[in-house]
Amino acid sequence: MKEAFKKNREKLLNRIEMYSVAVIFAGKAPYKRGDERYPFSPDRNFYYLTGIDREDCILFVAKTRNGVQETLYIPRDNGDMAKWDGANMTAEEATEISGIADVSVIDAFESDFAAYIFKNGIKKMWLDLENREWNDALSPSLEFAEKVRRQTPHMIIGDLYPDFAEMRVIKEDWELERMRKAMDITRLGIEEMMKTAKAGMMEYEVEAAYDYVLKKNGVKDRAFGTIAAGGKRGTILHYDKNNQEVKDGELILIDAGAQWGWYAGDISRTFPINGKFTERQKLVYNIVLEGQKKIIDAIKPGVPFNSLNEMLKDYYFEALKEIGLVETKEDVAKYYYHGVSHYLGAETHDIGRYIDRNLQPGMVLTVEPGLYIEEWEIGIRIEDDVLVTEEGNEVMTSAMVKTVEEIEAFMEKYNG
Numbered sequence: 001m002k003e004a005f006k007k008n009r010e011k012l013l014n015r016i017e018m019y020s021v022a023v024i025f026a027g028k029a030p031y032k033r034g035d036e037r038y039p040f041s042p043d044r045n046f047y048y049l050t051g052i053d054r055e056d057c058i059l060f061v062a063k064t065r066n067g068v069q070e071t072l073y074i075p076r077d078n079g080d081m082a083k084w085d086g087a088n089m090t091a092e093e094a095t096e097i098s099g100i101a102d103v104s105v106i107d108a109f110e111s112d113f114a115a116y117i118f119k120n121g122i123k124k125m126w127l128d129l130e131n132r133e134w135n136d137a138l139s140p141s142l143e144f145a146e147k148v149r150r151q152t153p154h155m156i157i158g159d160l161y162p163d164f165a166e167m168r169v170i171k172e173d174w175e176l177e178r179m180r181k182a183m184d185i186t187r188l189g190i191e192e193m194m195k196t197a198k199a200g201m202m203e204y205e206v207e208a209a210y211d212y213v214l215k216k217n218g219v220k221d222r223a224f225g226t227i228a229a230g231g232k233r234g235t236i237l238h239y240d241k242n243n244q245e246v247k248d249g250e251l252i253l254i255d256a257g258a259q260w261g262w263y264a265g266d267i268s269r270t271f272p273i274n275g276k277f278t279e280r281q282k283l284v285y286n287i288v289l290e291g292q293k294k295i296i297d298a299i300k301p302g303v304p305f306n307s308l309n310e311m312l313k314d315y316y317f318e319a320l321k322e323i324g325l326v327e328t329k330e331d332v333a334k335y336y337y338h339g340v341s342h343y344l345g346a347e348t349h350d351i352g353r354y355i356d357r358n359l360q361p362g363m364v365l366t367v368e369p370g371l372y373i374e375e376w377e378i379g380i381r382i383e384d385d386v387l388v389t390e391e392g393n394e395v396m397t398s399a400m401v402k403t404v405e406e407i408e409a410f411m412e413k414y415n416g
Helices: 002-013 044-050 079-085 091-098 106-119 140-151 161-168 173-196 203-216 231-235 279-298 307-322 329-334 404-415
Strands: 020-025 031-033 058-064 067-074 102-105 124-127 156-159 227-230 251-256 267-272 364-367 370-373 378-381 384-388 393-395
Touching: 002 044, 002 058, 002 091, 002 161, 020 044, 020 106, 020 140, 044 058, 044 161, 058 106, 067 091, 067 106, 091 102, 102 106, 124 140, 140 156, 173 203, 173 251, 173 267, 173 384, 173 404, 203 227, 203 251, 227 231, 231 251, 231 370, 231 378, 251 378, 267 378, 267 404, 279 307, 279 364, 279 370, 279 378, 279 384, 279 404, 307 329
Parallel strands: 020 124, 067 102, 124 156
Antiparallel strands: 020 058, 058 067, 227 251, 251 267, 364 384, 370 378, 384 393
């Protein structure tokens, strides 16, 4: 695997100019309360370059006429604390994972950085300056940028976030392998939900079957919080309370994703808690299913990303007009109010540009049309993960039951 991370660092080096440096932070789990911390999840750009999933590490990369300098900074040996928390990663372990020969202790980073930029006349520093929320706490990169501006006012600071977005949007084979594993476990978890679902169960009881399968298959963490929304609650896009009863005759909308090797799966299925769709539920479900089929059939290299959602809305207008729910295309927004697709990868909503973007081989997209008809207490979303290929596309989650007939037969088999 270290060769893959070396290749990713080479991609980065090809994007930065001579006499510049890049500094990438792994991050650190924040405190929850007292001496308890939230679980650590590595910065995905740091992981993409190093394969290291330990906190409080820094990657330093420099490019001068003397060559390329790569140094990985890691926490020092934690001595007796290893009896409490486990031993910190050694330099040898870090090299074996990342392929970076020069490994130093994190305490030395700032003095090493200051000395290097002074001796080598460095005029530009690259950081990942992603900042989605103006009032959020500053990331390690933003904090370091402020410090560098104070200490070296002449330093030009560039943003690597757009470069990472371009690098990561096309998946390598090893990334696809991890994603397939995450998707397969996600499928098994949702199938277990269908196998054990009964009218009158609480949403969290249905969800528990999914969690069991993930743990049984060695998944340490979900890609995102599971949505298990019964009845009318299925019309709430990001419903996450999962604490209500699912009554006989109601649908339950599941949106779930396992994580494997820091890569995500993302599947949505909607099924009747009692195993049988009503005629009205079946009508709406099949409209959504046909919409998904149209979008998947359209996915191939060269297709504008933003055209997919417009294509779905055009179809929905005709289908919903036929059953008397809408009169104009603008009315569709009452029942469908999200995009049909997003990138998937090391993050559930993976980074990458959508505007003025044509599909390319190696991209992985979700295709997740939905209809949310509050007055009928029906919320339906059907989501699969699709790889853009040279010839067209591959539905990576095609093994998951999906049609009305498949779902009813599957639930009948296990629930009787």
